Amino acid sequence: MAPAVEFREVARTFGTAASTVRAVDRVSLSVEAGEFFAMLGPSGSGKTTCLRLIAGFELPDDGQVLLEGRDVSSVPPYERNVNTVFQDYALFPHMTVAENVAYGPRMRKVRFADRSARAREMLDLVKLRGFEDRRPAQLSGGQKQRVALARALINQPKVLLLDEPLGALDLKLREEMQLELRNLQRRLGITFIYVTHDQGEALSMSDRVAVFNSGRIEQMAPARELYSKPRTAFVARFVGGANVVEGEAAQKLAGVPQPFAVRPESVRLLAPEDPTPAGSVSADGSVLDVQFHGATNRWQVKLDAGDVFTATLNAAHDLRVPEAPGERVRLAWPRESMVMLESA
Amino acid sequence: MTSATAPPGFPPSRPVIEGFLSPRSISSFLYRRQTFYLLLLLVPPLLWLGTVYLGTLFALLTQSIYSIDEFTARIVRTPTLATYKQLLTQPANLDIVLRTVTMAICVTLAAAVIAFPIANYMVRYASPRTKAVFYVAVLVPMWTSYLVKVYAWRLILAKEGILSWMFQAVGAQGVLDTILELPGIGGPSLASSYLGMFIVFVYMWLPYMILPIAAALERVPGSLLQASADLGAHPSQTLRAVIIPLVMPGLAAGSVFTFSLTLGDYIIPSIVGAPGYFIGMMVYQQQGTAGNIPLAAAFSVIPIVLIAIYLALVKRLGAFDAM
Numbered sequence: 001m002a003p004a005v006e007f008r009e010v011a012r013t014f015g016t017a018a019s020t021v022r023a024v025d026r027v028s029l030s031v032e033a034g035e036f037f038a039m040l041g042p043s044g045s046g047k048t049t050c051l052r053l054i055a056g057f058e059l060p061d062d063g064q065v066l067l068e069g070r071d072v073s074s075v076p077p078y079e080r081n082v083n084t085v086f087q088d089y090a091l092f093p094h095m096t097v098a099e100n101v102a103y104g105p106r107m108r109k110v111r112f113a114d115r116s117a118r119a120r121e122m123l124d125l126v127k128l129r130g131f132e133d134r135r136p137a138q139l140s141g142g143q144k145q146r147v148a149l150a151r152a153l154i155n156q157p158k159v160l161l162l163d164e165p166l167g168a169l170d171l172k173l174r175e176e177m178q179l180e181l182r183n184l185q186r187r188l189g190i191t192f193i194y195v196t197h198d199q200g201e202a203l204s205m206s207d208r209v210a211v212f213n214s215g216r217i218e219q220m221a222p223a224r225e226l227y228s229k230p231r232t233a234f235v236a237r238f239v240g241g242a243n244v245v246e247g248e249a250a251q252k253l254a255g256v257p258q259p260f261a262v263r264p265e266s267v268r269l270l271a272p273e274d275p276t277p278a279g280s281v282s283a284d285g286s287v288l289d290v291q292f293h294g295a296t297n298r299w300q301v302k303l304d305a306g307d308v309f310t311a312t313l314n315a316a317h318d319l320r321v322p323e324a325p326g327e328r329v330r331l332a333w334p335r336e337s338m339v340m341l342e343s344a
Numbered sequence: 345m346t347s348a349t350a351p352p353g354f355p356p357s358r359p360v361i362e363g364f365l366s367p368r369s370i371s372s373f374l375y376r377r378q379t380f381y382l383l384l385l386l387v388p389p390l391l392w393l394g395t396v397y398l399g400t401l402f403a404l405l406t407q408s409i410y411s412i413d414e415f416t417a418r419i420v421r422t423p424t425l426a427t428y429k430q431l432l433t434q435p436a437n438l439d440i441v442l443r444t445v446t447m448a449i450c451v452t453l454a455a456a457v458i459a460f461p462i463a464n465y466m467v468r469y470a471s472p473r474t475k476a477v478f479y480v481a482v483l484v485p486m487w488t489s490y491l492v493k494v495y496a497w498r499l500i501l502a503k504e505g506i507l508s509w510m511f512q513a514v515g516a517q518g519v520l521d522t523i524l525e526l527p528g529i530g531g532p533s534l535a536s537s538y539l540g541m542f543i544v545f546v547y548m549w550l551p552y553m554i555l556p557i558a559a560a561l562e563r564v565p566g567s568l569l570q571a572s573a574d575l576g577a578h579p580s581q582t583l584r585a586v587i588i589p590l591v592m593p594g595l596a597a598g599s600v601f602t603f604s605l606t607l608g609d610y611i612i613p614s615i616v617g618a619p620g621y622f623i624g625m626m627v628y629q630q631q632g633t634a635g636n637i638p639l640a641a642a643f644s645v646i647p648i649v650l651i652a653i654y655l656a657l658v659k660r661l662g663a664f665d666a667m
Contacts (some may be wrong), residue, residue, distance in 0.1 A: 057570050077573040090571035094589045104575040107585070155576060 002069030003030040004159050004191040005054055010063035012049055023049040025215035026063065031193060031208075033068075033158070036185050038194045038202035041212030042238070050212070051161050051195050055084050068158060078107075082159040083152035087167055089144045091136035097123070097147050098132035104155040122150035125184075142173045149184075159191045166201070178205055199239045203227060211235050233341050236261035241310065243267070244341070249305045254281045259341040266337035267311035269299060270330040282332040285309065287325055301331055408641035417635060427638040431646075437626075441646055444623040447538070448606035451545040452553075455602045456595060458546065459553035464587075466554075467561040482551045494544060494615045501540040501616065503533035531618050541617030545606055552601035560594025561587075596658045600651060607647035623647065 012024040024046045031037045039047040052058040053065055056077035064073050072080055083104070091100050098119050099106075105115035123129050126146035136144060145165060152160060162181075166174045182205050185192045196202050202209045203223040210220040211234070219231045230236035233244045242261040250256050268277075276282040285303040292315070299311045309331055374381045410419050411426045431437045466478045485493065500506045511520040524530040524537060531537030564587065572582040588595075610624030621629075623643055630640035 055570075055574055057573075077570070078576050078578055082574075084571070084574045086567050086571060088565070088567055090565065090567035092568060092571075092586060103572070103577075103585075107572075107575060107577040107581050151571075151575065 001033060002066070004033040004035070004068060005029075005031040005193065006064075006066040006069075007050070007053075008064045008066070010050075010053060010060045010065060012053060012058055013061050022215045024053065024060075027215070027217055028063075029210060029217060029220060031159075031191060033191055034189050035208060036182065036192045036194065036206045038196060038206035038209045039212060040196060040199055040202040040209050040239070042197055044214075045212035046215040047195050047197075047210075047212045048163060051084075051163055051193065054159065054193065055082060055161055056080050081155075081157055082161055083155055083157040084161040084163065085145075085148045085152050085165045087163045087165065089136075089148040091144055091147055091151075093136055095135075096132065097128065097134050097136070097139070100136065100147055101150045101154055103151060108155075118154055119150075122154045125153070126150045141169050142177070145169065145177065149181075153188070153190075157190065159193060160185075162192060162194045164196055165194075166196075174201075181205065199241075203239070209239075211239060213238075228339070230261060230339060231342055233259055233261070236339065236341060242339075243307065243309045245305075245307060249303075249307060253283050253305055254335070254338065256338075256340065258343050261339045261341055262309075262333045262337060264298070264310040264312040266333045267309065268332045269311055269313060270332055272328040272330050274330055276330075276332055277334075279336070280332045280334050281338070282330055283309070284328065284330050287327045287329055289325060299329075301329060303331070404641050405645060406641075407637050408645050410638045412636050412638055419637060427642045431639065431642045440621045440623060440626055440643075443620055444607055445650065447542065447545065447622070448603045450542060451549065451606045452599045452602045454542070454546045455550050455553040456557075456599060459550060459557050459598065460591075460595075463554050463558040463561055467558050468566075482554050485547075486551050490548075491611065493548065494612055497540075497544045497547065498535050498616050501534035501543070503535070505533075505535065507534060535616055536618060538618050538620075541613060544612050544616050545609075548612065549602040549605050552605065553598035556594040556597040556601070557591060558594075560591040560597075564590045592658075596655075599658075600655065603654065604647055604651050607650065608644075 007027050007029045009026045009028055010024055011022070011026050014021045014023050027046070027050060039050060041047045049058060053060055054067075056072070056075060056079075060073055064071050066072065067080060067082065092103065095103070098116065101122050102115040102119040105118055110118070120129070120132070123132065126149050128143060128146050128150065131139070131143065131147075136147065139147065148165070165181075166177050169177060178201060181192070181194075194202070194206060203226070206223055208220065208222050209226050211218045211226065213234050219226060219235045221229075226235065226239050230239060230242065233246060236242040236244050240261070240263050242263045244259060244261050245253060246259040250259055254260065268280075270282070272284060283303050283305060285301040285305075288300040288302050288308065290300070291298040295315055296312045297315050299313065301309045301311065303309055311331060374384075407419075408427060409423045409425065410421050411424050412418070413420055431441075462478070462482075466475055470478060498505075502508070508517075508520060511517050520534075523539065524533070526539075529537060529539040529542070531540070534540040534543070568586055568590075569582055572586045573579075577585060608624050610622065610628045613620075613622040613625055623646060627640045627643045630636045630643065
């Protein structure tokens with residue numbers, strides 16, 4: 001079976017002749033039917049442009065976009081079987097909730113009775129029954145989010161595109177919606193393509209994650225693999241918040257010729273005079289700051305080798321009282337916790 | 345804080361004058377009494393609007409329920425509906441009303457049809473630079489003298505004028521002649537036909553239609569149009585189901601301008617067009633040469649009533665729901 005979405009060397013450039021920005025730089029990817037696929041990256045990394053290329057709001061300058069094997073590179077949005085949940089929800093302010101949800105079928109000339117029944121089903125699905133006659137202005141952020149979801153799902157799309165859909169919600173609601181979205185996707189079996197800049201969200205929800213950086217995909221892998229085996233320094237930092245040692249420092253500290261990453265939770269904190277444990281690498285430095293995060297303490301240490309390292313320690317075992325910044329410490333991490341990265 | 349404790353490098357703070365009627369005590373008094381502050385700001389302009397504007401309007405309307413003595417030409421100050429009866433039963437007067445209203449409707453429709461694509465282009469498609477050029481192009485004609493523009497149009501539309509010369513130059517004299525022979529809108533030349541008058545009206549009031557529509561379009565987020573296309577709506581469906589309903593308040597505002605300006609104007613009909621009278625000319629003549637103030641007042645009530653009816657109608661159609 002053809003993949004639900006496929007990019008072949010897709011490029012999209014913005015700007016005038018004088019100054020151009022390569023928003024998407026020869027990206028190739030393929031998303032299988034029924035997959036929960038996340039596009040993760042900082043703002044301006046090209047992830048949203050990729051989503052808009054799938055929806056048809058942008059057309060590629062070069063390369064091909066395929067939906068279920070069909071080349072849609074120059075097909076307008078209204079002729080593609082994909083639907084979008086917008087970041088700002090984009091609900092029609094002059095229509096009621098029911099009218100918003102029934103908009104897709106109405107444009108396809110479905111009879112009023114039929115489309116109203118479908119809209120009620122969709123509102124059941126997102127647990128908004130009874131809100132049919134409200135206007136978008138009378139809804140809370142979370143409710144608007146659900147209406148946008150119902151409106152996008154009513155056309156029974158093959159692929160649902162979600163553009164930072166939870167960005168405007170508060171933390172608790174966001175966590176609730178993450179769970180609900182994941183369950184909904186499993187239940188409906190629709191391909192979800194989810195754009196976010198929140199690595200926690202991407203890792204917890206998706207089957208596979210593509211990490212974007214300046215218009216290219218740095219790495220595309222299942223969430224666990226992305227976390228445990230980052231391929232580049234960018235992925236290690238952005239996804240795992242890992243400490244990355246590059247260049248000469250890598251050779252000097254650990255005797256390896258290539259850059260490597262160490263996750264903050266693998267780093268141990270020792271007194272400056274303590275010996276280096278067997279099978280570990282150690283480095284000396286001075287404390288910059290200690291942040292209390294409830295379950296963990298996060299120590300920021302400036303290494304003498306130059307890099308700033310983060311060590312996350314379980315607060316229950318880390319009972320020492322942080323002294324003033326500048327305190328000398330020794331950091332150590334087991335050799336097997338080091339992830340070797342591609343040289344830049 | 346006093347000047348003694350000011351940090352070095354900062355100018356000493358102004359010495360505080362404490363006491364009744366010092367600047368500070370007045371400002372904090374006004375801060376505490378918000379209502380008083382509002383009244384202070386609002387009463388003078390409201391007084392001006394109330395007496396000068398509404399008062400004179402009311403005085404004018406009162407005139408319309410008086411009548412004029414046919415023999416002495418004196419105004420009889422007893423309330424009567426005789427003037428309105430005269431206005432609405434005499435075929436000549438009724439003709440004027442119908443002619444003016446028909447023209448106003450035609451001008452409004454044409455202005456809306458022409459203005460919408462221009463405004464849409466300005467707001468959605470033009471680059472910031474082109475957009476600025478468009479706004480200036482729309483506004484500049486409003487800065488030039490009204491009379492100059494009308495007379496210029498008379499020359500453009502005249503029998504030997506620019507337009508007829510152009511028709512001749514491209515060998516389409518026959519087309520112009522056929523148009524001018526049409527009953528009702530035609531005439532000896534464009535400058536003395538209702539069609540010519542219509543063209544000038546549309547030209548004159550077009551900015552008043554473009555600007556409110558453009559303002560309304562600016563408030564429609566692009567994501568709504570994308571959402572509509574995303575859900576399967578063709579561009580024409582998006583236009584009907586999303587853009588036009590959301591632009592309705594602007595369209596209503598613009599049409600009130602073009603409609604009422606056409607209803608009240610007396611300069612364009614007296615310089616360009618066929619000899620038939622318009623409401624504005626009638627008001628001008630009745631209060632001037634004819635000295636029939638009550639009839640002039642009654643004529644000027646008509647646009648007010650028509651606009652009120654029009655607004656009630658568009659409100660009922662839901663034009664302001666999206667506001």
